[in-house]
Amino acid sequence: MTFWRKFLNMDRRIMWGAMFLIVAAVLLRPIGLPMQIGSTTEKFYDFVEDIPRGSIVWVEAGFGAGNLPEVGPQIRTFLIQAYRRDLRLIMSSTGVEGSQLGQEMFEDIKSQFFPDLEYGVDFLNVGYRPGTMIYARALADDVMSATGGVDIFGRSLADFPLASEVPRLHGDYVAVLAHFVGHDPPPDEWFAAVGQPGNIPIISGTPQMAVPQFIPFLEAGIIKANIPGMRGAAEYESLVGVLGSATAGQDVTSSMVLFITILVIMANVGYILTRKDTSS
Amino acid sequence: MTQWQIIVAGLVTLGLYTYLWKDNPIYRTIEHAFVGFYTAYAVAMVYHNQVKPAVLNDLIRDGEAIVLIPLILGAMIYLRYLPQLSWVSRYPMSFWLGYGAGFVISYQIQPLIQQIRASFIPINSVNSFLIVVGILTTLMYFFFTWTVKDPVTHYGSKIGRYFIIVALGATFGNTVIFRVGLLMGRMQFLLFDLLRIGN
Structure with a gap:
């Protein structure tokens, strides 16, 4: 059997093993490949920088544990940039896990960087609610009614000063809607229910898988800026000046892309060569 | 995370990756446990974030009787498990679909038009x-x-x-x-x- 035939019939477990070894090796000994900041991420960073100090930003944390390696660093860095600019954040979630993960991130950021932040004054988490578009539309009408009047811990929103400043999700009260999601839902639902009628600009952070789905919305101006996947998260960390897990993962992503590209090229070459053998 | 949580999470992660070698009972057990835990978590989240505030705050405390309508409609869906009354579950479903269709038609046109307009460049x-x-x-x-x-x-x-x-x-x-x-x-x-x- 020729080399190419052996390669094409290779046990897939060898490939999994190689992938594990490459990821582990690069994580333990980073190569330090250069990274250029993409215009999309830079636009997101600039957009947040231009939000007037003290403004309220509504954060939709519609992601879950499955998107955490990519969206986690994005939202974490966003919280840091936002609090450096004295912004105040209200977090909602239409993903089951998003509200709790978002709350943990706030606690983490607070303990590490901003110990003076106060829950209810600088940050408020209104918890998880199902029914994305209908929920978003309900928020646009009346936040108290849409959220059941309670936060993630079941405490009355009336007890928190931040809640009283946003009677409804509208541009009069909220400067920006920051939309961090997994692959679904796309931002058109929030745009249709809240962004367009309430005149609220939308910015977003997405996993790499959702980037092709989000680009048309970015091109059409439905979202103003987007952080694309792990790469975007690493660029964003670099812009904000807080190096985290996304930056550490950049070498891994590049190495794996190189590895997979080599495999795809070799598989195609092998297929063409062995096809000739078979036909002859 | 505590040390024990890290150890359990680590073992579960490794257990799931054993599937890459071949299907095995360890993977199966963890997979089923994951589905069970996730379902329980989702049910608890919906109860605490949606059902409880609606029943305790809106219905009992504030006396908003209108909350009864979605609660009854929601309960009617479960009648599909009773063969003799399963037809009742079609009513909330049809209401749901009708409401959803109307809602989408009312609001989703704008983003679509904006995307079409953005293609005229x-x-x-x-x-x-x-x-x-x-x-x-x-x-x-x-x-x-x-x-x-x-x-x-x-x-x-x-x-x-x-x-x-x-x-x-x-x-x-x-x-x-x-x-x-x-x-x-x-x-x-x-x-x-x-x-x-x-x-």
């Missing part, structure tokens, strides 16, 4: 040329109303097919990178948190 660069050609030829590919015989639509649809292939390729590539990100997240956990190597 001046052809002053290679990118804008590709966008316009890509949109037109892809639309031609999905033109099934009658058999196309004129050369413009015929060859246009063939070109459109290549644009679709490129778009699908891009989506596949992004999916691969996304999966790499997931693997990396788990490896970071296993190496740095569980084994405490590096970092």
